[in-house]
Amino acid sequence: MDLLRFITAGSVDDGKSTLIGRLLYDSKSILADQLEAIERASKSRDDGEIDLALLTDGLRSEREQGITIDVAYRYFQTPKRKFIIVDAPGHIQYTRNMVTGASNCQLAIVLVDARHGVAEQTRRHSLIASLLGIPHIVVAINKMDLVGYSQNVFSDICIQYAELAKKLNVHQVTYIPMSALNGDNVVDRSETMPWYEGQTLLEHLETVVIDDDVNGETEDHHPGRFPVQYVIRPQTAELHDYRGYAGKITSGIFRKGDAITVLPSGETSTIDAIEIAETQLDEAVTPMSVVLHLATDVDISRGDLIVRSDIQPISSQTVEAMLCWMDTKEFKVGNKYVLQVGTSRTRCSVRAIAYQLNINTYEEIEGVDSLKLNDLAKVVLRTAQPISFDPYQKNRATGGAILIDETSNVTVGALMLVGEA
Template sequence: MHERSPRSEHQPDLLRLATAGSVDDGKSTLVGRLLYDTKSVLADQIDAVTRASVDKGLSTPDLSLLVDGLRAEREQGITIDVAYRYFATPTRSFVLADTPGHVQYTRNTVSGASTAQLVILLVDARKGVIEQTRRHAAVLALLGVPKLVLAVNKIDLVEDPATVFAQISAEFNSLTSTLGWSTEDVTEIPVSALHGDNVASRSENTPYYTGPSLIEHLESVPVDADSAGRHSLGLRFPVQYVIRPRTAEYPDYRGYAGQVAAGSVSPGDEVVVLPSGIRTTVERVDTPDGELDSAQVGRSVTLILADEVDISRGDTIASPADAPEPIGEFDATVCWLAEKGLRPGARVLLKHGTKTTQAIVGTLVDRFDEQNLSSDPDPETLELNDIGRISIRVAEPIVADDYAVNRHTGSFLLIDPAGGNTLAAGLVGDVLSSVEVGKSA
């Protein structure tokens, strides 16, 4: 396992993105168009879609059928679940979370956008920025999504597309600046997903628009700087598994397997084990293919330490320079995902990284009003899709960064201890304050 020569770490150029928007704004057609124009679908799939489109009396293929695969979705003509699509161009690979547009599926949008580096937010050119657009923008700001694309779809269906596009762009820019995005982080593109205008290539039908097509922008948008701070922080390495092969070849092997959640790790680095606080150094960075000179964010490796330390699943190996203090009680923002509401005193399981511990919900501090960007204090409950601020006390301390500093180590789940269902997605710290512009009385 360790006789191979060290090698360098290499990460492919990958962009994680998601879609969001209102019902019937054309998200499924746009995603289908992205897959079609990047030649990411098989010929028999295209044939099946073409036949189904002819049966529906359409003269052109209905590309939304490429993605609305569930029978219930096809029957209703809507997307009702998060689905992950994979496509690539010669310059970049993409993982796309296709999320629903209905208000009752806001929780699905939270799930799909939680790891996105960029979100394509669609609006119908005929309707402009509506309530659900504002809701999604607020949720995306809350999640700390670094880049936005406003895709003004169905631009071919309005009488004065140049004026409509300018008006929608101005209104959206006003909204996003209020939510904390800079103008460099938001790009507006007029598109027709049905006809392919400005999706794969720039269209002659939009002479008023001189910017890139959607795919051109996705290929060129910078993703080196991790807005979550995972590259700028020191090492965060949640231990997933302790490897003890106990074989004749490796009688004394003790490795700690996991994924680098922030920073990087190399042989010789000094580290601290949390929550115990014991310090040691990294002796080796192992993988099934041999040792590494260093491992960067997102790489799954096994660390061999210089000293025998009592480490188990759920512990965190971190850089001593900026290691977070283990916390037992903290404030957090949650999106409630369960049908039954949340009340103070609820007993739950909290899953943070590789650690799961019992927890008690203290007070419900406030509930977020995503339309007015304000909060309603002291709610009695948080209901399905509500976003609110709560206090939590855990039985065992967790090693967490503030979500605003690191999206990966600052997020957690609340789980029903009886049934094992996910109850809430949580963010450590007061992230609501960054998107609130006022308090309700």
């Protein structure tokens, strides 16, 4: 059974938490004690209905304010598929939370309030989803009950979003009219919208085709990549010749006998053995965690990247990247940070801000010399040591990176590496 990880995003009060609660409730994925707890917490409601948002809004401050603040994760499964739900905040000041939550999702549900149409946060979250390379977008037009289940309202919002999607070059978009509060088209088909003939949300989530072919051998966007986590060198008489390199295969496939290159040093060798839990394998694929043994002694340490020699990544000290700034301190040209790509870390400095993206118009604003919290921009970095990476749009596993503040060790920026500057 495969796994689909998806995120819900949208403006404040669009009903994200209620939608997730309805999805869990109607699919009978709530444990008995959880159901009893939210029934007790909902007794004060005037309408006597269960407050489904309580299933995801776990912080006291979230319950008191009626908003989502932190990213919440929920797990459930149906007979057809397993799911991980990422519930992202809607407030603009929590955009950085959405970036971290969406970074490894395969699908994004963008909620739109049927009364308000496409809002600023809709545009912001859609832009982030496109930058992060999320292949599937579901536009959930919620609160249809408050507009009389009007087909015209639904059609108008579809037209609005289609224009936005065209600017973002997003192709796989699905539109679903629903009422999360009443359960229309979430799990069960709505009797109040007979004009809608498409799938319910759960039906779509169960059947959407996930591009999980991360083990391709010849495709440029699925090359063999193995960031070294740990060098295993036991200091015992029995294992004095043992030398293994432990890590997780982030993309592609490795076989015994493959020619490999170690980056950034550029040294070459061949795979002598592949081991997992003391079992020898002929091949290993994403996302297996294994120990590789090489035919020759090579100088390898944590942070190095083992790649198949036939398809190598970019290695450079000057890189271009799309940046989401996640700190209250300003990002400025000349600032210095620690850049982490996979297990590799190196110091870097900011060479330039090529342009800042306007969230509302998607306009590229040049001549910017600093960025503030939640700003999106294309930047140029100069690293102290060469880094090895693939363009993010080709390989999310080796194209994603973070910036770390040198003094506080706090992650201050999320990067989608574009290429060599």
